[in-house]
Every structure is written in structure tokens, then in C-alpha cells.
Amino acid sequence: MKSHILLSSPVLFLAFFLQAMSLAHGHYSDQHWYEPREQHVLSAPENARPMPSLIIDTFQNPTHNDLGFWHGAGEDLAMQYQPGSMQLFPTDPDQNYHTQFETNGCFSMIPWRNQFLHVEFVGTDQFTVSLNEHNEDCYPHRAPFPGVPDSIEASRYMMKMGHGSTGHDGDGHEHDEPIREEHGKKQISKDNGGGDEDDQTPAAPPKKELFIPLSHFLINQNRVVSVSFSGFYTNRSITLHRVEIVSSVPPPRKENNYFKIPEKLPTGELILRCTRPKSFAFGIDDGSPRFAQEVMRILDEENVRVTFFAVGAGLRDTTTNLTRFYREMLKKGHQVALHSNTHPKMEALPTIDKIDNEIIQAQRTLKEQLGIECDSNNNGSVARGGNLAVMHFLNPTTVGYLRQFIRHVKGSGFKIMRIDQCMEDPDSPPLS
Known part of the structure; x- marks a missing residue:
């Protein structure tokens, strides 16, 4: 059976989950979104x-x-x-x-x-x-x-x-003024050609x-x-x-310079919610290898399937044992998806080629290490309506509340499944 992965980037994956769970909602609540105005x-x-x-x-x-x-x-x-x-x-x-x-x-x-x-x-x-x-x-x-x-x-x-x-x-380079630190505050450094700064206003x-x-x-x-x-x-x-x-x-x-409006570049579809009614999906990013077996045990005992997002560099690092872990997850029916090659801040990369390379190298690694072929066409709070959640297994606290969260979701009448299943991908495996 052919395995599929989800292609992800900051424009698609990071936002994919960021705003779909209660933690993301709380992030924005700190920004006074709800204040009434006259x-x-x-x-x-x-x-x-x-x-x-x-x-x-x-x-x-x-x-x-x-x-x-x-x-x-x-x-x-x-x-x-x-x-x-x-x-x-x-x-x-x-x-x-x-x-x-x-x-x-x-x-x-x-x-x-x-x-x-x-x-x-x-x-x-x-x-x-x-x-x-x-x-x-x-x-x-x-x-x-x-x-x-x-x-x-x-x-x-x-x-x-x-x-x-x-x-x-x-040459098209900007002459932005340098920023310097002064008494703990950001200040703009002015160069007035050696004159007295108090006597000249740039x-x-x-x-x-x-x-x-x-x-x-x-x-x-x-x-x-x-x-x-x-x-x-x-x-x-x-x-x-x-x-x-x-x-x-x-x-x-x-x-x-004879300015004219440029053409609109292609826009990928941004997914923030499951489409299948009463479904819920976990996207689990790479974490600490020492917690991997505990995560596997909880998912087995709770009989749920999730989607793991794997970083290529972690799979190539033989000291992490993550390749063996993800192979076992695939055998158990979980989904493994793409999470870049080295997990940089994609929007901070200087060129499109470097962004493309992050995806291409990760695709190659998942194929070589896990036998997964990429399909480039497949791209909260429960009470508040969120049905996609992201987590990491980086510390014992996160792993500790995973079982409790799974049971809370089940108790709210939702069925937990892989992301491709909750998005009703026709190539996803049938629900058990």
C-alpha cells in the first residue's frame, strides 16, 4: 500500500495548526482582539x-x-x-x-x-x-x-x-539606518557627516x-x-x-519607474480545520527520542491514530533512533508527514531555492529512510470548535497530559484519526 505524506511549509504547515487549537487562540487573546470600540x-x-x-x-x-x-x-x-x-x-x-x-x-x-x-x-x-x-x-x-x-x-x-x-x-540596496542599543532601548544611530548632532536634524x-x-x-x-x-x-x-x-x-x-501591478502568484490552500463531521486530528512534531516509546504506548492503549511530522535531519541522525520509531508507527497505521529538512524558520531563508531545498531534501530522506513516496498533490479548544491540534513530545509534561487530552476529545463525541482521514482524502485508509 502506498504511503502518502503531507507537504508542509511555514505558509502551509505552521499556520496549518497554529490557529486551530486553544493555545493558539490564547495567544491572540492577549492582543486585545475583543475590546469594544465606540x-x-x-x-x-x-x-x-x-x-x-x-x-x-x-x-x-x-x-x-x-x-x-x-x-x-x-x-x-x-x-x-x-x-x-x-x-x-x-x-x-x-x-x-x-x-x-x-x-x-x-x-x-x-x-x-x-x-x-x-x-x-x-x-x-x-x-x-x-x-x-x-x-x-x-x-x-x-x-x-x-x-x-x-x-x-x-x-x-x-x-x-x-x-x-x-x-x-x-544597486537597489536600501540605506536603512543602523539600530543601536542605548540604556536598554532601541535607538536610531544617525550619521551627520561628523557635525554636531545637536545642531543638525537629518x-x-x-x-x-x-x-x-x-x-x-x-x-x-x-x-x-x-x-x-x-x-x-x-x-x-x-x-x-x-x-x-x-x-x-x-x-x-x-x-x-513605470510602476504596474504584478501578477498574483499562485496561492496554496491553507487548512485549519478537519472537514469530516465530528472528527479530530493530532499533528505531532518531532520531539525528544527518550519520550517516543511513551507516546507510542499511550496511542496504542487509547487505540487512536495520529499524524507525525518528521524532520529529515532527525531521521538521518542514527543516535536518535527516530527512524526505527517512525517505521513502527507506520506499521501501526499512523501517518508520517513532511516537516522540512532542518526545521528552519522558512520565511527567514534568503532565497526560494533554499526553501525548495528544505522540502526536496526532506522528501529524499523520508523515501530513503521510511520508504514513503511524496504525493505533491496532497497538500483548540474542542469546546470552541477547534478540531486540529499540534503537539511535541519534548518534555514529560506534554506527554503526561496526552492521555487526558485524548480522553477529553473522545468524551466530547469526537473520533480521533489521522489528518488525511479527517480531511477526507480519498487516498487515506478507511476508518476502523
């Missing part, structure tokens, strides 16, 4: 006439945007606020900054569907912009929340002005602009919850000045 933007019906431009955020308030809803950071992203701007100091590609369209419901972008997301900023363009979809209930206390995002690479949509006007040199760097068609975000735009900035490919800072929806883009001309 202002409220009404969603227009789908057949309404196109709306005028919509100003989302001009950063006039440190905690609220122009719509009256929350804006702020996650994953310990350092920020510095000044009226009219929010400077972000990323140190990790998983860090993010959100500005909300709504608090407790869904916001419809349909009236603006033919318009453009316009962002004014200063600093690096090595980041992604996402439009984030709410869950089906438009209710923040149901998982997953936030729901499905679709992301674009900011640099592809940047309107590059003539030489010297965007902070780029002749000219403000020119703003850069993004123009992104809303149609390039392939989500359900009847239930949008926020626009966000993440996937920072560099530690250089970015200062946001304006986020809005506009009806047109500047015409191509010499001054903007």
Missing part, C-alpha cells in the same frame, strides 16, 4: 455601489486605528509609537502586527473588492502583508481565530520611485508605497477581521505611516 463600520451588501476610499490606520493613537478598533503586535514584536507612525523592530519572522476591521464580527470587503490596499511606510520592504479571514461564525471565541490568512510579498508591490527618492542606492527618509489589489488576497472577503504585517525576512526596522483602501493607483510614468 466607532463601528457597517458592512455594505454585496450588490451595493462601490464605496469611496477607506482609511484604516494613520497611527494617530497608540492602541486604536482610524476605524476605532485595536491595532498592535504579537510574538513580542518591539514597537515605538509616535503620532502618525508605528515603528516595528522585528527579530523573528513569526512576529506580526495587526490592525483590525472589526472586533466581534465580520467585516465585508466586497464593496471595495475592485480597489487596492495602499500602505505608506519607511524602511525595509522585506516582509509580507496579509488579509485575515474570520471563522465561519464570525465569533472570536470560536476556533480558529483569526482564521485563514492570504499573504503577499511586499517588495513585489512596491512602487519604486526614481533614483535617490526611496532610500535605495544604484532629513526624514522618503516614504515607500505599496499598492495591492484586494482581489489578490484569496480569502472570503465577506468576513475579514484584520490586515497584518509579518514574515519579516530581515531585522531591519519598518515604520508604518498609513494603511487604507484606495480606488486607483498612480499611472505608470518615468518618476515611478
